[in-house]
Amino acid sequence: MKWNKKDLLGLEDLSREEIEIILETARSFKEVSARPVKKVPALRGKTVVNLFFEPSTRTKTSFELAAKRLSADVLNFEVGTSSISKGETIVDTARNIEAMKVDCFIVRHSVSGAPLVISKNVAAAVINAGDGCHEHPTQALLDLFTIKEAFGKISGLKVTIIGDIYHSRVARSNIWGLGKLGAKIVVCGPPTLIPNNIEKIGVSVCYSLPEALKDADIVYLLRIQKERQQENFFPSQAEYRKFFGFDSKRINCTKKKFFLMHPGPINRGLEISTEMAEKENSLILQQVTNGIAVRMAVLYLTVRQIQ
Amino acid sequence: MKWNKKDLLGLEDLSREEIEIILETARSFKEVSARPVKKVPALRGKTVVNLFFEPSTRTKTSFELAAKRLSADVLNFEVGTSSISKGETIVDTARNIEAMKVDCFIVRHSVSGAPLVISKNVAAAVINAGDGCHEHPTQALLDLFTIKEAFGKISGLKVTIIGDIYHSRVARSNIWGLGKLGAKIVVCGPPTLIPNNIEKIGVSVCYSLPEALKDADIVYLLRIQKERQQENFFPSQAEYRKFFGFDSKRINCTKKKFFLMHPGPINRGLEISTEMAEKENSLILQQVTNGIAVRMAVLYLTVRQIQ
């Protein structure tokens, strides 16, 4: 089987085979960033545009480096100072930039579905870098890559995702990806932050952290968005920490060797204690490292389709 | 005849032959952006600086891509956070950057003549990317290029420019360029937005849109700057749309096959209806595409002078 999509909009749309093609391609690109000369000519003379309608440094930087290591030209389109603020629609903006003969848009937007709308209106590749509460597919792909690297497999593992499942595009993409690759998924958090009927997409719900941690192979902590607290989704940070914060007292809940993951940036002392963040079973920095390889793979596979 | 100027400050200063050299050079560069590897080594090892004192994304991006496709290094000098806000003069700023051995400044400034002042104080090439209400020469050059591509010629065509002529550097540069290449120019808009005595530089004035459109080969719509309305140059957007907005009712005013142009970004439903913007006779996106080729040509011709 071969990759044949010009866009990557989410993991819900991908088959198990397509996900595995991306992970395998990423494996071959990971070695590039370990070389003294971290560069391959794969996308030389291609133009990749970071089209971020929401502020982001980490994800944008990761895509920028991935594109540069493939020798592409990268353009950071600054939406704040752009025509968008003059009332232009996102489709007009994308079409106008496309007219400059660019090959790929990396789109982040606060509205779910914005990358899909753009992808339908341009011939260039479109990669979703996070849209509203919908999906963040490259984050989930780098998580899958990191889990596979740690365990040699994904199928049969128990992955416990803890935190604000309701608003998390990271959780949503991971649930699709982990499910397709055969992991058992448990979500855990305050009842106000777990969507109704989420069991229907193949996950178990557990409101008690000790129980959710039992036999977990991966403990995946989501970032608590402090602004959510103003919206009263949970009573206080202290209460969240008490019931769902991961610290040294929680280690004994799982008898197995397990690994800790987090999409970053971490809130030390809230969803994770400083001590835990520094433990040797933390995969947090390896997730960041693997982000480059996975994004190189996604850029390479999609942009090749439009040549 | 050969190009021998280190700067491009406006079309008023250029001869017909000089304009034609730029257009011909652009024609040979246009093909680069259609290649799989969109890059030529023409300006490798040269440094091009985007020195924008007014916010801009579209023009800056176009110049940045043009420079990168010529393999130049591009530096976006952020004026907001720069020494300018510490009270430095624009000449000191330019001279200081020039001391870093840069080859070209692309200057946008709200004050007419600012690029000229800089050009007199640096040995590097200076390209005007829009100064006050004065000129925006690369916009007019890409417009000329697009017209020539559509009709195979410019001489003898009737070009009707509609909107705020008074404040428009785009209009001004187009009037110089079109005039030198032999087009007949009609300007049309509310009397408050047409400069007195503009006939003296070789254009006809017409306050009635239907009449101005008669026999037009090119209908060139300017962007309405919504902030102008606060200054009471026209009573309301609704009134502007009624008398000067281009929509399906206007098509019959011109009997010929004509093309629609706009420097972007468009205000859908104000100076142009959505339906018209999408018509097959719109050249709007081709203008954007040709902007890259024209800017590559201008960068190439001017920077070569200072080697």
Add this chain to the structure above:
Amino acid sequence: MKWNKKDLLGLEDLSREEIEIILETARSFKEVSARPVKKVPALRGKTVVNLFFEPSTRTKTSFELAAKRLSADVLNFEVGTSSISKGETIVDTARNIEAMKVDCFIVRHSVSGAPLVISKNVAAAVINAGDGCHEHPTQALLDLFTIKEAFGKISGLKVTIIGDIYHSRVARSNIWGLGKLGAKIVVCGPPTLIPNNIEKIGVSVCYSLPEALKDADIVYLLRIQKERQQENFFPSQAEYRKFFGFDSKRINCTKKKFFLMHPGPINRGLEISTEMAEKENSLILQQVTNGIAVRMAVLYLTVRQIQ
């Protein structure tokens, strides 16, 4: 002797020999910016990160150009929109970026010692681009380079540094560097802006400008930070200009041929008159030119250590 440090945090830590290695390496790189193709492949495939927690255009731009002329990939990490504003520590930020396999951090921070803290927590090279009132080593190195170019030597010269010594990291780094290379240093300014006991690090203090200028080979003017005046470190700009401003009346204070230096941007009419800034004995623009060569040298020497 060979360079063997992965970081450049300040000139206080360097030996005379280490400083001379940097100056000699810079001399060989200076020629690169005079070539038609201003580029060498020394750092091809390396990633250099501008990590600026304080706004800066000039220094950031100089490092960016230096890195590009060595063929490195440069990443401008925008702290304003980054995770820092989400409460992440600077060490977490640096470690996360490092996980993307970057080779060098160029750090500017308002807190003295911030680059040191980062350097202890990453394997990548760390270059201090200015930390609080502590050091700005590349500025002092480019000043040393410029002095040596002008006089053929540094040892035995009299350098008079005028202005706000108290808050100046430029002065501090220059005092270390000039001292190690054998210059005689005089500092001059209002008593409120001269640190107590500064004589202990080997400089003479002089509160009278005419006396301080006597027999000076280099007159080094510091920039007056206008915001300091609100803090009442000196009564008024007019008074500062009267007693410490450098204008044509001051020329006769030094009988020798001397050169004028300033780290930029200059306040015309405050610490320096317009007439003096334009004189042929001003080295101000040569300092800027040499900044590229010195930063190329520092990048090259440090990044090579971590290969």
